[in-house]
Each structure stands twice: as C-alpha cells, then as structure tokens.
Amino acid sequence: MRxxxxxxxxxxxxxxxxxxxxIAYDQEKYQVLVEKLTKExxxxxxxxxxxxxxxxxxxxxxxxxxxxxxxVLDGGAANxxxxxxxxxxxxxxxxxxxx
Numbered sequence: 001m002r003x004x005x006x007x008x009x010x011x012x013x014x015x016x017x018x019x020x021x022x023i024a025y026d027q028e029k030y031q032v033l034v035e036k037l038t039k040e041x042x043x044x045x046x047x048x049x050x051x052x053x054x055x056x057x058x059x060x061x062x063x064x065x066x067x068x069x070x071x072v073l074d075g076g077a078a079n080x081x082x083x084x085x086x087x088x089x090x091x092x093x094x095x096x097x098x099x
Contacts, residue, residue: 009091030063
C-alpha cells in the first residue's frame with residue numbers, strides 16, 4: 001500500500017534540510033505507519049537525494065510522524081539552483097512511497 005492511502009503530508013525547508021510531516025487519517029492508519037515505516041525504508045526511498053542523515057519522530061498525540069531529511073536541498077532556498085529549493089515536492093514524493 002502507498003502512504004497516500006494512510007495519511008496526508010506537508011513539507012517545509014529548514015535551511016539545507018527538509019521537514020516532512022505525515023499525518024494519518026485516523027488512529028488505525030497511524031498504527032500501520034508506526035509499524036511499517038522505518039528510518040531504513042525512508043533511507044532507501046530517498047537515497048537518490050543523498051541525505052546525510054534521516055530522523056523519524058513519533059507524535060502519538062497527533063497521530064503523525066515527523067521526518068527530517070538532512071542536507072538534501074543543496075544549500076537551501078537562498079543558495080540552491082534546484083527548481084524546488086524548499087523541498088515542497090517531497091511531500092508528494094513521500095506519499096507515493098510503498099510500505
């Protein structure tokens with residue numbers, strides 16, 4: 001199943017890093033996310049971007065996960081020549097991930 005079947009997502013930049021929020025549609029779907037979505041799976045999925053590290057935080061009271069991809073924005077909005085300097089498209093990419 002794809003993450004879009006379980007949650008919606010938002011993304012933002014923090015300098016050279018991308019913050020992704022994955023918010024489950026309900027508590028049952030959140031439990032599936034917690035059980036199946038791992039740092040290792042995220043690392044494999046986002047490996048083409050070359051993150052130096054990935055953090056995955058549980059926000060149980062919100063039925064959400066916070067994912068931080070470090071060093072994926074080529075210097076961030078002020079320095080990058082990428083088309084998506086703030087990583088906004090990464091939330092859509094995350095939702096296409098299969099777990």
